Amino acid sequence: MSAYALEVEDLAVSFSGFRAVDGVSLRVAKGELRVLLGANGAGKTTLMDLISGRTRATEGRVRLNGRDVTNLREYRIARAGIGRKFQIPSVFGGLTVRQNIEVAQSKHPGVFANLRLGRSREDHAAVDEALDLVGLAPVAAVEAGTLSHGQTQWLELGMLMMQNPPVILLDEPTAGMTQAETGKTAAIINRLKGRHTLLVVEHDMAFVRDIAERITVLHLGRVLAEGSVAEIEGNAEVRAAYLGTQGISAC
Structure with missing residues (x-):
């Protein structure tokens, strides 16, 4: 059995010639919490759609605990062990x-x-x-x-x-929340670490810092960088593409 709960290999999808996700690969260990970061249009939600079966990939593979679930129907992927929470509850x-x-x-x-x-x-x-x-x-x-x-x-x-579900996908779980609600959500998600493997899309940088173990940054449908909060903050390409000069800790 694979050591990874979720493996994405060279995943891509095109819409009328536009590659919204362009050869993305990532591996998420069992019990890990991974944050997907990127500007609007970077491909984060589309990647979640591909993983969960909401959108069919035109290239690449998705594996859940070593099992190939690429382009299975959405309900079959859910039964295989991927749960998803959307922005609107x-x-x-x-x-x-x-x-x-x-x-x-x-x-x-x-x-x-x-x-x-x-x-x-x-x-x-x-x-x-x-x-x-x-x-x-x-x-x-x-x-x-x-x-x-x-x-x-x-x-x-x-x-x-x-x-x-062994793997949980969370798409902007703090959207529309107050600062106090966001803090409580971070505490809840931190308590889920280890119980489930979590892939979280989020824009709130203070929230990301509270929960992140490892971050994958997407830019124009591709993986731009991957690493810890400190590594991502120190990455010049990430700063230029997304974070700006202040970094995660100051946002």
């Missing part, structure tokens, strides 16, 4: 926070049908743990439709956790 507004977590936990189809299924003590404990981890235990009985933007984002994170 999707929860069941008419259900309580706890019920949303329970729906995500169930292996049975049908939202309301699986809410009537009996749950073991272990199932209840797992739901409690998820609620605690994302900080929503105090509002477990509240309807999800009444939550704040940040709370809704955390609920979707909790729902994703209950599905227990």
Whole structure:
């Protein structure tokens, strides 16, 4: 079995002759948190689309724990072990926070049908743990439709956790959040390190510094640089293309 949870090899896609992702390769170790950094149009979200099966690659391979999942249907890639959280959260507004977590936990189809299924003590404990981890235990009985933007984002994170995918893709998880909500999101994601392999697209540089172990910088659809926060800050090409003169620590 591969030592890497996620391997991308020479991945590319063209739209009407434009190569939005142009021969990207990266390897993410099991339990690693990798941040994808780059200006708008660098290819970050498109790369996530290719990995998750939302977009079909025209070249290259994607491997999950050594298994080739290139261009499989989106639901098959999800079943293989890749979970994804988009910028806009999707929860069941008419259900309580706890019920949303329970729906995500169930292996049975049908939202309301699986809410009537009996749950073991272990199932209840797992739901409690998820609620605690994302900080929503105090509002477990509240309807999800009444939550704040940040709370809704955390609920979707909790729902994703209950599905227990080995690899989690997070696309700008702090978009639209207050500074306090962003800090709490960083704490949640840091607690997920090691439990899951995480690939995170983010623009907020303070947030990146709080969570980053290793950063891959994309520019014009290609990998421009890869390394630690300090290495990326010190990279002249990255500064010229994206960070400017202040670097990550000052943003």
